Amino acid sequence: MQTIVTFKKIDTSNSLKSYVQKKLDKFDKILDSPAEAYVVLSVEKIRHIAEITLTCDRLKIHAKEDSENMYSSIDTLMDKVKAQIKKNKEKIKRHMSGNKQSIKDESKQAGAIQELFDNPLTDQIITETIDYKPMDIEDAVIELDSGKQSFFVFINARTQQVNVLYKHNNGKLGLIQHRG
Incomplete structure (x- = not known):
């Protein structure tokens, strides 16, 4: 996995770099294809912030975590990323079957x-033709955020109806669903 670690308002540390690299190397076993990870480690007052953008094939994950210790921020961040990868793999497996x-x-x-x-x-x-698949609203939000379009059409897994999730000009999300 290609990893780029950036430090903001914190001294560059080889131990933090190697710690992040060691944590990310575990994801190579889970991911199907080569991935790129951009990690930003920063400090704001007493908050230690770890942020990652991981891209792999069609998967794009962005997560951010902060705590009072940089190592715990990294650990919690990696747990979040691992959960998102597993959720995506399960979703793909569900749709493929x-x-x-x-x-x-x-x-x-x-x-x-x-x-x-x-x-x-x-x-x-x-x-334009689109492929819409049954999914939860939370999954649709992730898909909308990972794409470049301002809307996302999907079948709501709970209601089995076609829904449209879109971005408002004020940054909030809107949901159009069938009445009834």
Whole structure:
């Protein structure tokens, strides 16, 4: 794993660098492909802050932790990252074992919708197809934050209805769901 450790308002320490590297090397066993980790260690008054951005294939994780000791901040941060990686792997495993027939039905529906847009009056409309999958709202928030779009369409795992999660101009998130 390629690791970059940055120090802010704290003296550079080889022991902290090696400690972070040792902790991150354990993730190589869990991750499927090579990863890059950007770690920022900083001190603000009495708070020791550890922050990480981990990118691997299509997975992007960002976490931040602070405490009164840098080593405990790093330990807690690595526990958070490990939990996020496991959650993502479980989610992928759940989706990969899903019913393949439903995927075929969705492609037929997409073809019927495309026929509607082939009308010359609708040449101004740009059509995009998306894959939406059943997930919790918390998972959708993670997906929205990791992407570059301002909205995310998904099937709510609890209600089995199509929902849209979007970003407001004020930074808050909005959820559009089916009434009823």
